Amino acid sequence: MLTPQKHLFSLPDNLHYLNCAYMSPTPKRVAEAGVAGIARKELPSQIHSEDFFTDSNRARELFARLVNLGDPQRIAIIPAVSYGMAVVARNTRFEQGQNIVVTQNQFPSNVYAWREAARRYGVTLRTVKAPDSLPRGEEWNARVIEAIDRNTIIVASAPVHWTDGTRFDLEAIGARARDCDAAFIVDGTQAVGAMPFDLEKVKPDALICAAYKWLLGPYSIGVAYFGPRYDDGVPLEDDTFKRVGSENFREVMNYQDRYRPGAVRYDSGERANFILTPMLIAALEQVLRWDLDEVQTYCRSITTELFTEVASVGFGFEDEAWRGAHLFGLHPPSHIDIEAVSARLRERSVFVSLRGAAIRVSPHLYNDTADVTALVEVLRAESRVGSR
Numbered sequence: 365m366l367t368p369q370k371h372l373f374s375l376p377d378n379l380h381y382l383n384c385a386y387m388s389p390t391p392k393r394v395a396e397a398g399v400a401g402i403a404r405k406e407l408p409s410q411i412h413s414e415d416f417f418t419d420s421n422r423a424r425e426l427f428a429r430l431v432n433l434g435d436p437q438r439i440a441i442i443p444a445v446s447y448g449m450a451v452v453a454r455n456t457r458f459e460q461g462q463n464i465v466v467t468q469n470q471f472p473s474n475v476y477a478w479r480e481a482a483r484r485y486g487v488t489l490r491t492v493k494a495p496d497s498l499p500r501g502e503e504w505n506a507r508v509i510e511a512i513d514r515n516t517i518i519v520a521s522a523p524v525h526w527t528d529g530t531r532f533d534l535e536a537i538g539a540r541a542r543d544c545d546a547a548f549i550v551d552g553t554q555a556v557g558a559m560p561f562d563l564e565k566v567k568p569d570a571l572i573c574a575a576y577k578w579l580l581g582p583y584s585i586g587v588a589y590f591g592p593r594y595d596d597g598v599p600l601e602d603d604t605f606k607r608v609g610s611e612n613f614r615e616v617m618n619y620q621d622r623y624r625p626g627a628v629r630y631d632s633g634e635r636a637n638f639i640l641t642p643m644l645i646a647a648l649e650q651v652l653r654w655d656l657d658e659v660q661t662y663c664r665s666i667t668t669e670l671f672t673e674v675a676s677v678g679f680g681f682e683d684e685a686w687r688g689a690h691l692f693g694l695h696p697p698s699h700i701d702i703e704a705v706s707a708r709l710r711e712r713s714v715f716v717s718l719r720g721a722a723i724r725v726s727p728h729l730y731n732d733t734a735d736v737t738a739l740v741e742v743l744r745a746e747s748r749v750g751s752r
């Protein structure tokens with residue numbers, strides 16, 4: 365089993381950071397790559413024309429390996445998940461009477477593009493509600509599958525729900541989407557890097573990930589897979605590097621009609637970011653050193669006691685089979701003042717997030733049982749206060 369990896373990070377000992385779903389701490393190696401990136405442009409004569417391609421291609425290669433994809437050119441370098449969703453929306457022919465399937469309380473970057481399509485083209489946004497009581501993962505999944513029909517143009521989902529880690533069975537949802545010829549769009553931000561993701565099995569039409577959480581990368585850069593459905597699409601913006609032949613800087617004014625193959629056309633402008641891209645590379649190299657099944661096993665091992673403890677004071681949570689080990693929600697009993705809990709947690713330097721009705725806990729390999737114990741102590745103490 366994996367051992368704690370705190371030595372790779374700069375987290376102080378008295379900080380109980382259980383909040384990777386908010387943002388990962390930057391690993392030391394990744395920070396060093398960023399500093400080297402800044403230094404590099406102090407001497408721009410050291411940046412050569414081929415460098416505008418090599419680092420982004422290396423990042424594509426690493427991410428492709430992480431998600432079991434043979435062709436790295438199907439990976440685009442994007443600035444944010446919203447950008448990847450906008451690419452999909454831009455390249456979808458919506459027609460009145462169609463519907464788009466999302467889950468309730470999905471992350472806004474994977475909803476606003478669909479709301480706009482609904483407003484503009486008369487498409488129905490079908491939001492699949494979560495069942496009222498816990499556990500609800502299995503039933504919620506069944507409802508998603510039921511909601512997809514022959515008029516579905518897009519199914520937009522995620523491996524785990526960002527607020528409380530409810531798992532979605534993407535192989536089953538994807539199979540139903542394919543049967544109905546709907547595009548299957550996956551926001552992998554809260555899962556890829558923390559749990560295995562196999563493109564060959566899930567077969568999404570697009571997989572879109574911000575890098576600053578479980579991929580351990582910096583903010584403002586992400587990666588997206590676009591499948592054959594988008595091969596002849598148009599990017600959101602046009603620049604030199606999306607076009608064939610742009611390696612030859614001297615001739616780039618010989619404007620080209622042809623894009624580069626695969627998903628490179630969906631890269632954002634100035635994608636050869638000499639600070640963020642080396643950081644992304646170092647981050648992906650780190651993630652690839654770990655077996656992601658073992659990341660799940662490790663997170664489960666340090667939180668086993670927590671579930672027993674919080675159940676005894678009335679917290680609800682999803683069944684183990686239907687929640688992430690790295691991301692889960694604790695639903696407090698009604699007598700507990702969740703804002704007061706949040707304040708106490710901060711006093712004890714325990715960092716988690718309040719998302720919807722849940723206290724969202726998201727451990728990683730830099731955590732250990734001491735972090736979880738600090739969390740449990742506050743939750744138990746607050747449940748005694750609340751029940752007085």
Ligand SMILES: Cc1ncc(COP(=O)(O)O)c(C=O)c1O
Nearest residue numbers: 444445446471473526553554574
């Ligand atoms: C599921 C999910 N997707 C995407 C994002 C980030 O989206 P964007 O890169 O568009 O800001 C987050 C951030 O919390 C998230 O939880």
